Amino acid sequence: MPKTYHLQLGPLERDLPLITLPNGVTIASFVLLGDAELTHYAAEQLLKKIKTDTFDYFVTVESKGIPLAQEITWLSGHKRYIVLRKAVKDYMVSPLTIPVEAITTSASQQLVLDGTDAARLKGKRVIIVDDVISSGGSLQAAEQLMQKAGAQVVDRLAVLAEGSAKNREDIKFLGTLPLF
Numbered sequence: 001m002p003k004t005y006h007l008q009l010g011p012l013e014r015d016l017p018l019i020t021l022p023n024g025v026t027i028a029s030f031v032l033l034g035d036a037e038l039t040h041y042a043a044e045q046l047l048k049k050i051k052t053d054t055f056d057y058f059v060t061v062e063s064k065g066i067p068l069a070q071e072i073t074w075l076s077g078h079k080r081y082i083v084l085r086k087a088v089k090d091y092m093v094s095p096l097t098i099p100v101e102a103i104t105t106s107a108s109q110q111l112v113l114d115g116t117d118a119a120r121l122k123g124k125r126v127i128i129v130d131d132v133i134s135s136g137g138s139l140q141a142a143e144q145l146m147q148k149a150g151a152q153v154v155d156r157l158a159v160l161a162e163g164s165a166k167n168r169e170d171i172k173f174l175g176t177l178p179l180f
Contacts, residue, residue, distance in 0.1 A: 004028075009159070009175050010045065012038055018180060026180035030160055032064050032131045042159045042174060043071035046129070049172040050076075055154050056124035059146065061111065061138050062086050065130040068159065072129055082121065084142055085112040092116075096148050100141035111141045113149060121151040128153055133171055134162035134179075 004015040005028035014035075016028035032039055046068075058081040060069035066083060073081040086109055088095050094115030099108060113121075128142050139156060146153050156171040163179040165171065 010041060012041055028177050030132055030177060032067055039067045039071050043068060043075050045174050046072060046157045047075055050155060052154055054125060055127050057082050057126045058129050059126045060129050061142055068131060069129050082117050084145060088112050096145055098141050098144050101137040111145055113145045118149040121149045124151050125154045126151045127155040127157060129157045132160045132162050133158040133165045136165060
């Protein structure tokens with residue numbers, strides 16, 4: 001098996017290291033953190049896929065989706081985005097939590113929405129953005145948190161769809177990654 005997977009998104013190319021997870025599945029490790037060029041390109045391209053101009057916030061899951069949420073928020077003319085954290089922080093007021101299972105993490109996790117952000121989202125329309133959607137566990141948990149907060153998810157965007165996620169019709173993405 002090769003040691004890398006060659007990814008091409010439009011004019012950009014990256015060689016992603018192949019990593020075998022504890023569950024035996026091998027993935028091409030896509031890390032958006034630190035890659036300003038790819039983050040900017042992905043944000044521009046994902047904005048073109050949004051079919052509605054009626055939304056209030058982008059929402060992302062900590063941590064690799066954060067630079068994408070920052071860039072797409074800025075490019076869209078919005079002023080704020082919401083980050084779902086993976087742990088309750090001392091500064092949070094009445095946080096909402098939900099358990100989450102993700103392909104890249106073997107331990108149980110949770111997603112957390114600060115109560116201050118939950119109040120901001122009540123009655124609002126949101127678009128969830130992430131770097132990669134694979135099993136859909138994080139996306140499902142994010143949607144459940146949005147429902148708890150009283151927000152309506154109007155779209156779901158990702159840079160890449162991994163494995164069978166490429167067959168989903170409820171997400172928009174720029175490229176695909178195989179599972180090995």
